[in-house]
Amino acid sequence: MRRALAAEGYAAVTIEGLAQEAEVAKQTIYRWWPSKAAILGEALLEGEIPGMDVSVAITDDLEADLRAWLTTMYAHQADAASTELARALIVVTATDADLGLRLNARLAAPIREWVGHRLALAEEAGQLRPGVDAAVVADQLVALASYAALLGTPVSAERVEATVQMLLHGIAA
């Protein structure tokens, strides 16, 4: 299912095709899943379709780590197969709210963990503005990743840099 989604995209994957690939009748699939969104959503949830994880080493440089995270995430989105998977995920989420929340919880979890670790280090080093909530920062990164996947347009190094500076220093003088 991962191969079909990555190669053809969500719109081109059909229940017929999935039934053929699994060598079962179409009705068998409909007995267990009410829709294409549901069957693909379950597959994404069960980890048959990995590869959305952005894993970046944590160093002692907060700015460099944020830059590395965004750069890696945007490079990942620029890969055609990843884009199709991410877009399929977005279609499932927009189509089935309950599945969407479970998928989001699963996919956002490693980002939340990474941000949590990174900001705890920064706080220990006295580099964090008091009151900064790691969950808010993580959601900002997830929102950027989701929007990049949705649009599928490349993001320049200059744009990454401007985003890093905005995350670090905000817009106020």
Add this chain to the structure above:
Amino acid sequence: MRRALAAEGYAAVTIEGLAQEAEVAKQTIYRWWPSKAAILGEALLEGEIPGMDVSVAITDDLEADLRAWLTTMYAHQADAASTELARALIVVTATDADLGLRLNARLAAPIREWVGHRLALAEEAGQLRPGVDAAVVADQLVALASYAALLGTPVSAERVEATVQMLLHGIAA
């Protein structure tokens, strides 16, 4: 089409239903549009389906204006009909990349304009960090709006406040 989308959501709207409503044969619809995403996308583009615009008055208080924008946007997303429209928009964008880019350009335009005006005022008043790019700030807001529409979960006043503070002051000490 707006009524059907808002009331039933993207998944429940069918080409059959649209043909019936327009009193034409299904084939007539397929002659002009290759898919449901395409027909709904065109309707969204042609403005048959408005109501996604967040219009907030600009005052002389940058922080209050950002808070008002986010509060209005999240309140808008909490409305069930708006959520269905926004989700339909996301499905169309994730399904048809070209339509998606045109829809995004159209829907992001008023946000970019608002942010452009607001930040120009802040810059005149010496309230802006040098080098802040209004386009980056606008895209951050669009990403937050898109992610909120995708998830459809309510956002608390505390979360709005934390987001305003992060946008204004960043995370660095």
